Amino acid sequence: MRAPTTGGRAGLAQGSVPLAVRMRPTSLDEVAGQQHLLGRGSPLVQLATGTRDNPGGVSVILWGPPGTGKTTLAQAIARQSGREFVELSAVTAGVKDVREVMEKALTHRDLYGSTTVLFLDEIHRFSKAQQDALLPGVENGWVILIAATTENPSFSVISPLLSRSLLLTLKPLTDEDLGMLVDRAVEDPRGLGGSVVLGDEARSAIVRLSSGDARRALTALEAAASSAVAAQADDGDDALDGVETVPVIDADTVAAAVDRALLRYDRQGDEHYDVISAFIKSVRGSDVDAALHYLARMIEAGEDPRFIARRIIISASEDIGMADPQALPIAVAAAQAVQLIGMPEGRIPLAEAVVYLATAPKSNAAYNGVNAAIADVKAGRLGVVPMHLRDAHYPGAKRLGHGKGYVYSHDAEHGVAEQQYLPDALEGTEYYTPTANGFEREVGPRLERLRKITRGE
Numbered sequence: 001m002r003a004p005t006t007g008g009r010a011g012l013a014q015g016s017v018p019l020a021v022r023m024r025p026t027s028l029d030e031v032a033g034q035q036h037l038l039g040r041g042s043p044l045v046q047l048a049t050g051t052r053d054n055p056g057g058v059s060v061i062l063w064g065p066p067g068t069g070k071t072t073l074a075q076a077i078a079r080q081s082g083r084e085f086v087e088l089s090a091v092t093a094g095v096k097d098v099r100e101v102m103e104k105a106l107t108h109r110d111l112y113g114s115t116t117v118l119f120l121d122e123i124h125r126f127s128k129a130q131q132d133a134l135l136p137g138v139e140n141g142w143v144i145l146i147a148a149t150t151e152n153p154s155f156s157v158i159s160p161l162l163s164r165s166l167l168l169t170l171k172p173l174t175d176e177d178l179g180m181l182v183d184r185a186v187e188d189p190r191g192l193g194g195s196v197v198l199g200d201e202a203r204s205a206i207v208r209l210s211s212g213d214a215r216r217a218l219t220a221l222e223a224a225a226s227s228a229v230a231a232q233a234d235d236g237d238d239a240l241d242g243v244e245t246v247p248v249i250d251a252d253t254v255a256a257a258v259d260r261a262l263l264r265y266d267r268q269g270d271e272h273y274d275v276i277s278a279f280i281k282s283v284r285g286s287d288v289d290a291a292l293h294y295l296a297r298m299i300e301a302g303e304d305p306r307f308i309a310r311r312i313i314i315s316a317s318e319d320i321g322m323a324d325p326q327a328l329p330i331a332v333a334a335a336q337a338v339q340l341i342g343m344p345e346g347r348i349p350l351a352e353a354v355v356y357l358a359t360a361p362k363s364n365a366a367y368n369g370v371n372a373a374i375a376d377v378k379a380g381r382l383g384v385v386p387m388h389l390r391d392a393h394y395p396g397a398k399r400l401g402h403g404k405g406y407v408y409s410h411d412a413e414h415g416v417a418e419q420q421y422l423p424d425a426l427e428g429t430e431y432y433t434p435t436a437n438g439f440e441r442e443v444g445p446r447l448e449r450l451r452k453i454t455r456g457e
């Protein structure tokens with residue numbers, strides 16, 4: 001398939017500058033998505049429209065997933081406002097760099113009355129000491145700080161800096177937002193400049209694979225465009241009946257250029273905890289389809305399979321427990337299988353264990369029981385071990401009364417003897433309350449009979 005055109009291919013020959021960088025907006029009007037942060041009079045709009053006499057705006061921390069526009073917003077604000085703009089990355093910058101920026105910002109304020117905007121990317125990578133170095137400039141108004149982070153600022157940004165800044169949360173871009181970005185990049189002279197034609201199926205594939213990430217969408221588009229141009233050159237069919245043709249990006253081109261969806265998943269960040277939380281809650285909630293979905297997300301993102309296996313083992317004991325005592329052996333077997341065979345085949349026993357756990361009857365009675373017992377121990381509700389239960393094997397123990405009166409259970413009828421086991425201070429306490437789910441339907445009545453015998457009721 002070829003589309004005739006009279007245009008050139010300048011959009012594919014703009015040096016080594018990535019398409020995602022070339023397409024960065026020059027004003028807030030061009031920003032896709034995040035409209036909840038860009039309403040009239042909002043902090044970001046005030047930052048962008050401030051003047052020398054009325055600088056406006058306060059320091060902000062932009063928190064959101066990768067590719068949602070944190071850097072884009074900061075640069076659009078700087079370009080639109082005409083302020084002095086300094087960009088630092090916490091990956092490479094140190095305290096010395098921060099102090100140099102602060103000194104220059106103070107000089108600009110005193111000599112020229114201008115405000116400096118400091119954009120600090122990945123602020124969560126700054127240590128406490130490095131973040132402390134930002135405080136004087138932010139507090140005294142030498143700089144307006146725009147900090148970006150993909151991690152929860154409540155855990156990654158120091159409290160004094162948080163209290164002096166507005167926390168603004170960015171949302172993943174919608175399919176509509178991504179579609180608009182892709183269409184603009186195809187036609188805009190800063191982008192591909194109409195040098196390719198993007199088919200509808202290919203457009204949908206790029207949007208779908210991008211998972212709300214604008215940078216990923218534009219990177220995929222650029223890769224697909226390069227593939228389409230290379231394929232046309234290989235065909236030796238640059239012209240058809242004397243009319244110059246334009247390469248067409250179809251779904252197959254996208255599939256070849258983008259091997260698979262690159263999941264938004266940081267094993268050290270929020271997404272790691274969010275996905276594993278959703279996974280465990282799906283197993284607990286008996287939604288096997290959701291549990292397999294989150295398992296697949298972790299596997300495809302390269303999560304350590306041993307971590308997944310450990311969480312499955314914990315779930316087997318915490319959420320299924322005695323409702324199905326086979327859940328724990330199956331979870332442990334899956335973990336051992338993963339160690340023996342590795343990945344990617346290890347996904348199969350992991351999936352088997354997940355399906356078993358998700359569809360098994362649920363009970364957290366054992367989990368609640370040990371927690372209640374630990375709470376008593378921590379609160380000092382201990383008591384002394386009853387004399388008849390104490391160790392009587394060492395010399396002199398019997399003279400102390402250890403073991404006196406102990407009834408050997410196997411000598412009693414049914415192998416259960418009337419006897420006190422808990423300390424006096426806890427006599428009659430019940431930590432384990434079985435449910436009526438699964439195997440615990442049988443455990444409950446048996447436990448009731450056992451307690452009556454041991455307590456002599």
